[in-house]
Amino acid sequence: STGLALSAKAAGKLYFGSALDNPGLTDEPYLAILSDKNQFTQLTPANGMKWESTEPSRGVYTWTQGDAVLAVAKKNGQLLRGHTCAWHSQLPSWVTAGNFDNATLTSIMVDHCKTVVGHYKGQIYSWDVVNEAFNEDGTFRETVFYNTIGPSYISKVLHAAREADHHAKLYINDYNIDGTGAKSTGMVNLIKSLKAERAPIDGVGIQGHLIVGQVPTTIQANIEQFAALGVEVAITELDIRMELPVTPEKLAQQKEDYKNVIKACANVPACVGVTIWDYTDKYSWVPSVFDGEGAPLPWDENLVKKPAYDGIVEGF
Numbered sequence: 001s002t003g004l005a006l007s008a009k010a011a012g013k014l015y016f017g018s019a020l021d022n023p024g025l026t027d028e029p030y031l032a033i034l035s036d037k038n039q040f041t042q043l044t045p046a047n048g049m050k051w052e053s054t055e056p057s058r059g060v061y062t063w064t065q066g067d068a069v070l071a072v073a074k075k076n077g078q079l080l081r082g083h084t085c086a087w088h089s090q091l092p093s094w095v096t097a098g099n100f101d102n103a104t105l106t107s108i109m110v111d112h113c114k115t116v117v118g119h120y121k122g123q124i125y126s127w128d129v130v131n132e133a134f135n136e137d138g139t140f141r142e143t144v145f146y147n148t149i150g151p152s153y154i155s156k157v158l159h160a161a162r163e164a165d166h167h168a169k170l171y172i173n174d175y176n177i178d179g180t181g182a183k184s185t186g187m188v189n190l191i192k193s194l195k196a197e198r199a200p201i202d203g204v205g206i207q208g209h210l211i212v213g214q215v216p217t218t219i220q221a222n223i224e225q226f227a228a229l230g231v232e233v234a235i236t237e238l239d240i241r242m243e244l245p246v247t248p249e250k251l252a253q254q255k256e257d258y259k260n261v262i263k264a265c266a267n268v269p270a271c272v273g274v275t276i277w278d279y280t281d282k283y284s285w286v287p288s289v290f291d292g293e294g295a296p297l298p299w300d301e302n303l304v305k306k307p308a309y310d311g312i313v314e315g316f
């Protein structure tokens with residue numbers, strides 16, 4: 001038999017995975033492919049474990065969405081990636097509008113992360129503890145956490161996650177850190193300083209939201225520079241979007257682009273796995289966010305494999 005997870009495994013990778021959002025849970029044909037372990041050996045909840053989903057009002061936790069994704073992973077014997085503790089987006093308004101002082105927001109953030117990571121203790125391979133902490137120039141993004149707590153929010157939330165689950169691999173995750181450049185250098189410097197202060201950091205997550213025909217040529221070099229810091233690396237949210245409409249030429253370029261991204265991970269032992277941000281164009285987040293763009297995934301809207309699928313297989 002063949003499949004993306006089988007190809008990843010043959011290349012020495014721990015998993016090949018997909019995001020899963022809750023609307024997909026009632027789509028039987030969709031779930032059948034997602035549950036095929038020849039294809040997918042890891043899942044990430046696309047929304048279900050975010051702050052607005054898990055603690056919509058202060059101290060009131062709702063686990064329904066995240067637990068539903070966990071149940072699928074458990075049933076199938078797939079690894080699970082937790083996503084995410086400290087992120088500026090999809091925060092409930094009680095956090096963003098709260099105007100808390102440093103001590104109060106620190107305890108809110110630490111409690112949130114301890115509670116969420118603790119709820120899933122023992123069931124999670126890796127957590128995106130911090131998401132999207134950087135600006136494009138490599139400086140820190142001025143989120144509510146950074147502005148109120150300062151850069152130490154990052155080590156504080158990492159310690160909280162470690163305390164809640166000693167075995168989960170703790171990651172910092174971001175986009176536009178696929179190739180080398182100012183933002184990736186910012187990440188390198190952060191990991192160095194976290195290591196210097198002995199903060200618990202295990203991995204760098206490269207989201208991999210890319211554009212057909214514009215995939216950086218320095219992905220392998222960049223993965224290598226992260227790996228040299230003594231952390232593992234994962235590609236966590238891969239999708240390669242195109243301007244619509246879809247054409248055979250764009251699909252062929254997309255195949256090459258997927259192949260090159262996968263090859264970069266395959267060539268570096270510290271790159272443990274790749275997750276695509278859902279597997280079918282039917283459930284991609286791209287059309288709702290990037291005007292006129294879409295079709296970024298290896299299966300089309302009718303759950304039919306695209307050339308990109310073969311690109312992934314060839315890349316491993």
Ligand code: XIL
Pocket residue numbers: 021046047131207237285
């Ligand atoms: C996206 C989800 O896929 C959408 O359903 C949601 O509306 C917005 O967030 N980077 C991340 C992910 O880390 O959490 C985002 O997921 C995509 C960009």
